[in-house]
Amino acid sequence: MFGPLGISLAPYVRSSKTLSKWIKPIATWYADASGYRKYGFKYDDLIMEENDQVQRALKRLTPQETYDRAYRLKRASHASILHKPLEKEQWTPVSADVRYLKPHVLGVLKEEAERQKWDSITFNKH
Amino acid sequence: MLSSRALTIQRFATTTARGFATAVADAAAGGVKVAAVDFGQPTSAVTVLVKAGSRFQNKEGLANVLKNFAFKSTAKRSAIGTVREAELYGGLLSASLTREHLALTAEFLRGDEAFFVDVLSSFITSARFTRHELGEYVQPLVSSDTLTASSNPATRALEAAHALAFRSGLGSSLFAPEHSHIGVDEIKTFAEGAFAKGNIAVVGTNIEASTLTKLVDASFASVAATNASTAPASKYFGGETRIESHEGPQTVFIGFGTTDSSTSAELATLTAHLSTTPLVKWAKGLSPLAQAVPEGTAVQSVYLPYSDASLFGVVVSSKTTEGAKEAGKAVVETLKKAAKGLTEQELKSVVAKAKFGAASEVESREGLVNVLGSKIFTGADVSVESTLSAFDKVTASSFSQAVSTLISAKPTFVVVGDSSRLPYADELGL
Numbered sequence: 243m244f245g246p247l248g249i250s251l252a253p254y255v256r257s258s259k260t261l262s263k264w265i266k267p268i269a270t271w272y273a274d275a276s277g278y279r280k281y282g283f284k285y286d287d288l289i290m291e292e293n294d295q296v297q298r299a300l301k302r303l304t305p306q307e308t309y310d311r312a313y314r315l316k317r318a319s320h321a322s323i324l325h326k327p328l329e330k331e332q333w334t335p336v337s338a339d340v341r342y343l344k345p346h347v348l349g350v351l352k353e354e355a356e357r358q359k360w361d362s363i364t365f366n367k368h
Numbered sequence: 369m370l371s372s373r374a375l376t377i378q379r380f381a382t383t384t385a386r387g388f389a390t391a392v393a394d395a396a397a398g399g400v401k402v403a404a405v406d407f408g409q410p411t412s413a414v415t416v417l418v419k420a421g422s423r424f425q426n427k428e429g430l431a432n433v434l435k436n437f438a439f440k441s442t443a444k445r446s447a448i449g450t451v452r453e454a455e456l457y458g459g460l461l462s463a464s465l466t467r468e469h470l471a472l473t474a475e476f477l478r479g480d481e482a483f484f485v486d487v488l489s490s491f492i493t494s495a496r497f498t499r500h501e502l503g504e505y506v507q508p509l510v511s512s513d514t515l516t517a518s519s520n521p522a523t524r525a526l527e528a529a530h531a532l533a534f535r536s537g538l539g540s541s542l543f544a545p546e547h548s549h550i551g552v553d554e555i556k557t558f559a560e561g562a563f564a565k566g567n568i569a570v571v572g573t574n575i576e577a578s579t580l581t582k583l584v585d586a587s588f589a590s591v592a593a594t595n596a597s598t599a600p601a602s603k604y605f606g607g608e609t610r611i612e613s614h615e616g617p618q619t620v621f622i623g624f625g626t627t628d629s630s631t632s633a634e635l636a637t638l639t640a641h642l643s644t645t646p647l648v649k650w651a652k653g654l655s656p657l658a659q660a661v662p663e664g665t666a667v668q669s670v671y672l673p674y675s676d677a678s679l680f681g682v683v684v685s686s687k688t689t690e691g692a693k694e695a696g697k698a699v700v701e702t703l704k705k706a707a708k709g710l711t712e713q714e715l716k717s718v719v720a721k722a723k724f725g726a727a728s729e730v731e732s733r734e735g736l737v738n739v740l741g742s743k744i745f746t747g748a749d750v751s752v753e754s755t756l757s758a759f760d761k762v763t764a765s766s767f768s769q770a771v772s773t774l775i776s777a778k779p780t781f782v783v784v785g786d787s788s789r790l791p792y793a794d795e796l797g798l
Contacts, residue, residue, distance in 0.1 A: 268785075301500070301503065302499070302500040302503075303503075304499075346500075349500075353448070356446060357448055360448060360449070360452040363456075365456050
């Protein structure tokens, strides 16, 4: 319904200085508390990949990024089998938790929107 | 009635008067050369020639990848935007590659030149060369080019012949190797080097020279004004190679190269002499070679002039290896006979044939761009008359002199097909 990235109020919050001042600490705490970093994940590893757009975006990662992603997924499923988080030094540091996939997904969505636009364009030549 | 006829005649007079424009290296464009010709036809075409052919590449297949990147996303519009917008204008966009040039062509209705020149120039000035487009759109095209070329024995023979004849430079292939690893960074570097003002020429047909110059001045203004690329001068080597192939007819290429450009009219005449194309339908043709070639065998003479060298040759393709051998022998015999000289009568008819071929070639758009492309960068006279007048200077002695010098060099000999049964060069008398 909201596309592969889900619904987000972040742009609205960021646009307001007061709101972001209030909400940022809560968001930071929430991201940490949700626990994915303890399993060595980055936030973009959690994006649901079972759709065409994200599949196409995944193909646009560099070979290094693809390798690292597969490694994180594998390490996390292993930790899940052991029923405990990774060792603390293997947790994802906040600085490393970057949106490496989001720009590619947005690129794919933009292309689809453009195709939609050209498919339904009305043309007036002067 | 009378006035309308008068008008027609007057219009005809003006179109013939501006039959051919000369190249202008415009000061404002800082070296982007422009040539335009108006035949008064309803569709126009603009070709941007870039000195980015395969002889300038420093890695196999780079030029081919750059060609297939044409009309992908630029800072101005995306790949799909380019295609759809061109579709709305009813235009055609195409890119082609030779050993010397990359040619980007747009064909469109008169009056839409502003948009199409912008499409062509935006690739030159602001192509984005994204990594995902290379993987998703460009790489499949590159592989399909390679596959198509490798399934055609004549193309394979010509590629191998170039590699033998010139080794590096002109010898490098137009196609990418089957497993090439070319990254976007290499493409970007190659494009940056090639897309300089001195390397670009714009040829327009059915468009006014002043309109085109104005558009080119405006849209190519941001191109770097660095000097033209130079490739090391070509040298002719020659040699023999045999390629095993199970597809298509048995093919033999017998050729000779030269770096002497002063005999181009003589060599074009020799090509016409060896051409077996009949002048009327269902006839065998009057050329001495056509009579000697066995049934089921085709012989085609090719003359490929480049800026500092040229390759002349004959492609024999036959159903059987015996047919290829017999035809090959006939070709060598005819060549040796031609080196001894033709009779005055023979020469006259062959020169006329060659002259007609050259004249009718420039009437088609592709032929015109081919002919202009070789001349416009050197600043030579780009009129058709200079091409044709060279044929008037061909004499019996200059012809036999040129042919005997040509065939005294080491031959370039390629066979593609059943290599264990196809003839060797010495078996044909080379």
